[in-house]
Structures are given as structure tokens and as C-alpha cells.
Amino acid sequence: MKVVVIGGVAAGPKAASRIRRLCDTAEVTIVEKGEFLSYAGCGLPYYISGVVKEQKELMATPVGTVRDSVFFRNVKDVTVLNQTEATAIDRENKTVAVRKMDGKTQELEYDKLVLATGAESSIPPIPGIDLQNVFNLKDIHDADRIKETLAQHKALNAVIVGGGLIGVEVAEAFQEMGCRITVVEFLPHILPMMDPEMAALVERHFEARGVRIRTGTRVTGMVGEGKVEKVVTDHGEFPADIVIVAVGVRPAAQLAVDAGLKVGPSGAIAVNSQMQTFDPAIFAVGDCAEKMNIITGKACYVPLGSTANKEGRVAANAICGVGDEFPGVLGSAICKIFDFSVARTGLGEQEARDAGYDVVTCHAPAPDKPHFIPTAKLLFLKLVADRKTGKLLGAQATGPGDAGRRIDIAATALTAGMTIDQLAQLDLAYAPPFSPAMDNILAAANILRNKVDGFMEGISPADVHAMRENGSAITLLDVRSPEEVEQMRIEGTVNIPLGAIRRRMEELDKNKPVVAFCKISLRGYEAALILKQAGFSNVKVMDGGILM
């Protein structure tokens, strides 16, 4: 069996190696356009910041062996043609035409073909984008050029165009290198994977660390004499010694399209659950292949190295006759931004509404360990669920606390189709150095249960703000202690500490809507229940308290 794999970065080598392991008669060839194989593209921002010291670390196995052609030959018994471009696929004759750097061409026969052509950076048609010191970050060469530029100067003005995952990771890396950073994002908030109020927390953290964030801002041009000097936007100009354009990636599907293979609604190569295209001899894996969202069942495009690995294995299994299926993705993602981690999985609030669910959400900002453990850190956790079925739909978390653990628990629960009742009862491993007795995600699930069961009606801080702006007659009831109120007073509120509510509730107008809150709205919830039991008819709790 002859197998040709086009693409040597992540999914390709994975598929190639496993095919050879499972099938001793397979002759496997990897065709890779670039010089390097199996490198950790996700590590590039950390290579720029110097966290990763040497280029070769990104290409080495955990024991330090560099994965070059010799490695693939000796260890994997896989042939590698690098610096070789696949130029056309002849599906009828089952051949791939390739061209080497020296211009020589060759035809490779295949019984099975695996496309792992990856993604390419979107390059917006902005005047001046071809100026010097305007970069993408798609491979090690880009990273080297960026490092060189940073090394030549000190305290550079850097502008990052695009506030998505790559953009914010680069922003952090650049800040560590002493640059003055501006992130320009044309959407209303950075990190479009996050809900707006969660992204706002991240924006605040960036600003606190001296990174300027300009959202709702469109870049109209880049200006300079040879080298870029400034970035012009519809909201002013920003000096720029270096610009990184990170406005997203798109699947590198042209080779497949030219061969008559189908792309899906996302523009990526359409595949079934075995990563097979509609041509049974051809598979597509990794960033060039379309994904299915596990929750909605709809096509989506979430290019990630973690997914590429799994898809490479599934394709190899299918090719070698081992039963396997790729179930799809949840859009799980995480990134580190200074002291914060930011993570999400499943559907965001608006995505869930758009998908037709009866959405109920909660915010649970709380320490990620018992308050008496000095290493406890604040974690903002949001859950999204379906009121009708009680099913969890999504989770987002950010803050200095451990977001990753809660999001991975949520991802597992989402895959299993768990309800918030099941989530709230999970027997997670508990000890004080690791988590509160009721872990943040269990506590959040219980808030949702209280909402679904009618014990609690939430209202978002944004809606409270809008009501006050509109002059709506509401009582905004702050049930924090006098000491807490002294530290941070909210104008136009009534302050009655929770412990005094039962005897002082006659101070409140029973017929006026009440919105109760505290620091995180746990006491706000208790106050609301006390008032409801006393006959107050319209009592809501402000989601997440003053921390949101």
C-alpha cells in the first residue's frame, strides 16, 4: 500500500507514523513544502518571548531528538520529501505532482492520500501591509524575523492587528520583550471566542499591564518610508516600529479544490467522521479539514494542534482498517495572558441563543481554593445551559485562578451531554490546597439549578446599568458589610448588610423592583430569598455581584 501524506507539521506526521506502525506493508511518504517537520507551531509566541530558548526545541521529541528526515527514515520508516511542494492531485490516476526547490518535478503514486496542508494566514488588503517590519506569525521563519527585529531595537512601539488567540499571545510575548503594545481589533471586543463581559475582564487585565486595547477599530492603512512607522485606523493613528497582522487563518484548501474535492460551509475540506473526503482514497486532517461541532452538529472551523493530532490518528486507523471515528469538537480553547488564564468550551451565550436554546446563564466569580489557603486566586466562571432540558451548553472562565481545570471538566461533561444536575453532583477530587469543598464549577451548576428551579432570578450588570440609565424605578440593594462598602461604594444603592435584612426590610418599598447584590452575589441571593419570603414580589439578583 502506497500512502502519500501532504503536509509535515502536525496531523500529517502523526497519520504517517501511525499508518506505518499499524501496517508493515505500507510505503509512506510525507511531502512538506517547508524545511521543518513536526514543529510545535503553537509554541511560536513562547519562542519569540524567549520562554522557549532554542528553535530546535520546537522540533525535538521530549528526549531531545530532532524530528528531521533521518529521524523519520530510521525511527518511523517513513520517507520525507521536504522543501517539496505538492502542485496537483490527479485523482483518476491516483498521483500527486510535486516540485522540489530546484524546480525538478516528480509524480508520486498513491493508494491512499492524506491531505494535511494546514492553514494560511488571512492577509487583509490594507494599504502599506507590505512595508518592512509588518509580519505574520505562521512559521519559524516569521518568528525568527520577528525576534531579529525585536533584538535590534529597544522599547519598540508594536501594533498587533487582531485581538484573537494569536494576537493576544503575541501581545503578551511582546510586552515581556519590553515593547509598548497596542492591540487593534475591529470587533467590539478582543477574543471573539469569549462572551463580551468575559472578554472585558481580559481587556481590563491587559490595560492594567500597560497594553493598550482598541476595540471597534478598523485599520485603514500602514504608513512609513520603507519600514512601517505608524498604523492608521478609523479611530486615530498609532506609532509602530513593528506590526503583527493576526486577523485569523483560513484552511489551505486550494490543492483540494483544484482536484475537485468538496469544501464545506466553513471553506475547509469536507470530511466524514473517519476524516475521509468524498473521494474514498483521500483523507483530510488538521487545519485544512472541516470540523463538526459536537453540540450543534454543524460544520465549523477551529484549527488547533490538539485536534490535528486526534484527526491524524483517526485517518491512520481508517486507512489501516482499525475502527475509529472522530466525534467532532467543542471549540475548547485556552490562552495565558500575564497572570490570567482565559478558557472556553462549548457554546457561548449568543451562540446558544442563535442555536435556538432557551438559554440560562450564571456567573460565579469566586476564589479557586478555600479562602483560608493563601494561594487561593480569583476565578471568573460562567456557565451556559438549556433551561428546558437542563443540559450544559458551554463554559467560560478567566482570571488568575485555575481556569483550565474547570473548562476541561466542562468539556468532558459537554461531550457526555450532562445536565447541570449531574454536573453539580460530580465527585471531584477535593483537598484545600487544590479547590474549595464545593468546587467553583459545582457551585456554578448549583446557581443554575436555583435559577431553573425558580429560586433565583438573575439580571446582568449591563441590564442593571441600562435600567438605571433609563431612569427605571428600582431599588439597588447592596447587602455587603459596612467595611466592604467603605472600600468601594456604588452610588445610588441602599446598603443593608445581609445580617440586618430581616429586621430592616421595612426600609424597602415592597412594590418597587429590587435588585440585590454583594461582592459575588451569594449573599445577594440569600437576601433576595428573604425578601421574597417576606412578600416582595419582584426581586432579582445581580449576576456575579460587583466583581463582574
Added chain:
Amino acid sequence: MKVVVIGGVAAGPKAASRIRRLCDTAEVTIVEKGEFLSYAGCGLPYYISGVVKEQKELMATPVGTVRDSVFFRNVKDVTVLNQTEATAIDRENKTVAVRKMDGKTQELEYDKLVLATGAESSIPPIPGIDLQNVFNLKDIHDADRIKETLAQHKALNAVIVGGGLIGVEVAEAFQEMGCRITVVEFLPHILPMMDPEMAALVERHFEARGVRIRTGTRVTGMVGEGKVEKVVTDHGEFPADIVIVAVGVRPAAQLAVDAGLKVGPSGAIAVNSQMQTFDPAIFAVGDCAEKMNIITGKACYVPLGSTANKEGRVAANAICGVGDEFPGVLGSAICKIFDFSVARTGLGEQEARDAGYDVVTCHAPAPDKPHFIPTAKLLFLKLVADRKTGKLLGAQATGPGDAGRRIDIAATALTAGMTIDQLAQLDLAYAPPFSPAMDNILAAANILRNKVDGFMEGISPADVHAMRENGSAITLLDVRSPEEVEQMRIEGTVNIPLGAIRRRMEELDKNKPVVAFCKISLRGYEAALILKQAGFSNVKVMDGGILM
């Protein structure tokens, strides 16, 4: 509705507060034998070590309010009778007899009764156990007496009798206080919740930090003039200025038994999934109540604060007519030991065999982040699954890496009854600062899949050792690099680096069983496949490599 709750530490106050929140006509009374309410018993080792500075932190809400009788009255509208012992339950007349510290007695009427009497320390009948400076650690008073004793002396000789969760947490706390520690455990290994080879890793870590571990050792007496001076065992004597006896706890079920309520096979109060005893007016929650193991469906006894919280809520819901059920536990647990975390969930290997499963296990020792991230730390992860159904049965992890996250993912997967195929495909949140592209638990699931699919046959290091002791003719094939072998050579092995296997395999005897290994046995697995494809008939991989 009159509700009496006996026990004011964890599950009791939780049930009491929620009953009052859900039901505005409920009169709720908590009866607590001790002085303190709602204190974090799990925090006691950290109070002893000084991580928790003040006693009141263990009793305060996250915003610093101490949960005393006044707090329960004003905030929760719950009456607290502390320093009051419940002496008898009259189920016919629905009354509880209580006795105050001053000897006064009283009868409390109830419509519903919640037993949250907790657990009590097992006190083994050892001669000398009543000597001075021999302590239990069951409450804040014990902790205070221990702190006092530690404060009076320096560099004490401390002996911990019992190497379970409490024992090892106390050992860590004492070491931080400058004591010379010996842990004496009569079972073959410490931490009986862990499989032997996993516990062995923890024992090595303890020894490396100067804590003496003596397993398989029975304490026969404690000797001293007034104060304890030494602990006598069947394997020698140990000097002891202070002794902590932590040989386990048992449910405090006597009050229930005296009232004719049933206890289950574990000795704890038998309850249904609503935490109701066979008397429909009486509920039992927390450490006095029996649990059900979710996987086996059998009764078990795992007293933990996290479970107590959930059970308190379920009982409150049942009493107030809100539908809810407690699904049971997985025996999830975690503890911190110096730089290691140690965690587990589900069934251990032997437990799974005893339950009749066709057990398949794997060890996956690996860094918990990509090797190029400097904060990557080694994590030893073990999974247990059922070969027949492919279902995950249990997971254990230890090492300096992040054990908690993987164990919580496993706990969620176990609750959902996931197979290792499903586990391996989970869309966990990936970025280099947080995890490898294929997270440790996904990689471990894939090792299991390879074993179940027949691509890999494992053998434990212990079995390899036994075969060599027996003089069995095996080739022990070390496929690490010459540099690695130079650092740590294993006697009696053949060394052929993985990259040279294909051309040097004729050096090996095809008819002799081969056991291949490397540092973590990933290369060992590749070598085994190469040899099998070349016609070697009996090739195994040593589970976990030389790191296990």
C-alpha cells in the same frame, strides 16, 4: 414544619440553611456537641503547619464573617444549640433528647430530623496510647494542643501512626515545622487509596524529603514516663516526643443505631438516594451516612467534606419537596505532599479485578506540558479500564505535575460511563502553557486503546523484576540513546537506540521473549512494533519505562 439537625460542622449547617431558604414556614434548629460550627475540618493540617494563620479563618465565610450562633440566627434564621449533645431519638413521638454542658436536658420536637453526626477517629487498643503528647486530629481543640506541643520544643521526633490521607497530610505539616518524622503504616504501602506502585512513588518522595516511611509495620505499644518517649513496633522502636494516631475514622452512628435505624455493610447509616433512612422522617448526611460507589453500585464509606456538602443539599431538597437525588461517589481524593500531588478516582487495579472486570491498565509518565515549556513537570498517570466494554474504570496520578486536572476529567468521564475511545477524543482546552497538544490523559487513553486493539502488550516492572529473579530467559531491550544509558544504566539489558533498531535487530534472538523499554516506554512501544513486524513472536513493552 419543625426540623432538627444534629451536627453543626459541614453537612448539617448546609442542610439547615437550605431548608430555611426553600421553606419560609420551617423552624430549623441545629444541635451541635462542640463549641464551633461550620468549620473547615479539612483545613486542620494547614492550621498546624501555619499555612492557615488563625483559628477563626477556618470558621469564617469567604468575606470573613465568623459562622457563630448569632450569624445563623441573623443571616440564616436558624437556631443553634451548641455545646449541646443529642442523647436519644424517640422516633415514635418524634422527639430528640438533648443535654447542655451544664447538665440541663430538653426534648426537641421534629417533623423532620437530619442526622449529620459525622465521623469519629478510630482509637486502636495500643498500650500507652493514653500517654501525654499522643494525639488524634479530629477537631480544632486537638489542632490547638498539637500546635502548643510543637511550639514548646524544637526539632521534635514525631511518629505518625497511620499512612492514610490524614497521616500523610500531618506528616507534611510536621516536616514544615522542623520535626523528624516517622510514618508507621501496618499495610504494605501508605495511602491505601492508591495502587501499590503509585504509592511507592509517593513513598520515595517522602524519603527524599527526609520523612522515614515504615510500611508493613505494626505498632505494639507506646512507652514513656507520663509523656510519650518512644513508639514500639514489630520492626523496632522509634523515639517519639509527639505521636499522632491517624488510623482512620468510622461513622458516628451510635445515636442512630440506638434509635433502631439501620446501618449498612460499611457501618454507616443506610440511606436511599434522597439521603433518607428507612424512617421517612429521618435523613442522614455527611460522614455518618453510607455512600454508594457509582461504578460498582455497592455500599462504601468515603467520608469527605465535598460529599457532605452535596448530601446536605439533597436532603434539604427532599425535605422541601424539590426533586433531587445523590448519585453516589467515585472515591475521588487528592492530597498535597511537598512538591507532589497525589490523586485518584474510580476503581484501583485490584478493586477492578475484585469487581470482576477484565482489567487492562496503562502507565503514562510524561511531562504535563510540552517539553519546551520550562514549567513542565513530570506527571505519573495510570488508567484502569475494562477490556470487554472499553469502559474507563479508574484513574490515579502523582508527581510534581498537575494531577488534579486529569483526575477531575477522569471523574467526569467515569460519571458519564465513558469508554477509553471517547476519553481519547475529548476536546480539552489546549495551549502550551497548560498542557501538551495531546494531554496526558488522552495519551494514556490511546495507550490503553493500543493494548485493547492488540498493538501493544504491556508488562509491569514488578513482573519483569520477578522474571529476572526467576532466571527466565528474556531479552530486556533498552532503546534509549547512548547518552541516556550513560546517565542511568540498567544491568543485564541490551541497548539498541530506537533509531538503530531496524538495522541492528539481527543482534536479538527472535525466539526469546523481548521486553522493550525506554524512559517512559513510548519509544519502547515503537521498538516492539518494529520487532513484531519483523517476525519476533513474543514482544512486550515495560509499562511506564524506567520512570516507574
